[in-house]
Amino acid sequence: MAYDLHGRNVLVTGASEGIGLATAKRFVEAGANVWALARSRERLEALSAELGGPPMLVPVAADVSDGPAMAEVTGQVLSELGVPDIIVANAGISLDARFEHTTDEDLENVYQVNVFGLVRSIRPFLPGMKSRGSGRIILVSSVIGKRGIPNYTAYSGSKFALHGMLDALRPELDGSGIKAGIVCPSSTESELRHRMKRIGPRQSDTRIRSHSAESVADAIVKMARTGKREMVLSSEGKLMNWINRIAPGIMDRILARALVK
Secondary structure, three states: OOOOOOOOEEEEEOOOOHHHHHHHHHHHHOOOEEEEEEOOHHHHHHHHHHOOOOOOEEEEEOOOOOHHHHHHHHHHHHHHOOOOOEEEEOOOOOEEEOHHHOOHHHHHHHHHHHHHHHHHHHHHHHHHHHHHOOEEEEEEOOHHHOOOOOOEHHHHHHHHHHHHHHHHHHHHOOOOOEEEEEEEOOOEEOHHHHHOEEEOOOOOOOOOOOEEHHHHHHHHHHHHHHOOOEEEOOHHHHHHHHHHHHOHHHHHHHHHHHHOO
16 A cells, blocks of 8 residues: 655755755655755755745754764754654765775765765654654665766765665564665766766766656655665666676676776
8 A cells, every 4th residue: 555645744854955855845746744954044945935834844954964963953853843754865975086086084074974964864763763653764875876886986885885774774673664765866967966076087977868856756755655675766777787796797897998087
């Protein structure tokens, strides 16, 4: 049976732009109330006004990379709004840099947002979800969280971490009524891609096609309704992972020729 989204409370991180923004809009269109978390209060308030204001969209200004601030904000959310029905952990940053050019600082910055930020967005709400006996947790990963590609050592590693954590989390949630899934888009046209930091030789751009943020948001809403475990969103990504499973050495050579100058 499909999970009814009408009246559900949905926490979306990274909600001021890109996939997070599109996801917030899609959930409001589906009749849900969205708690939109991002760093820019100004953007969130503008989005809230566009979508009809609270309770349809409640701005929650916070930086997921700031541990103490997130602890304070999630505590306020729990006391003032309660436990979300659905969490979409989407906030993320990227880095275009080869392994040898990836500094400790840059690696830490990516992991603070993509990994620690995700944990800080979910962990405070798990006890309440378990007590209630229901919930949806959706992580936004990437195709390159299943197969690393050149120039994305930090980003790929951070997204691989999400798959490992989710594999460990699912058995812990067995029988709790909480379902957890992960969405893996390929390249997506969003502000994240255009403002990512680049160091050294840039990766060759040979992508066949890019997703729109709206198409990824549609997949996230579908996952919330169906409780699917994983969605790889592009035929290109599915093909890459299939080749990698049966002939990883061939995949290495394909990526070297296509993406390394």
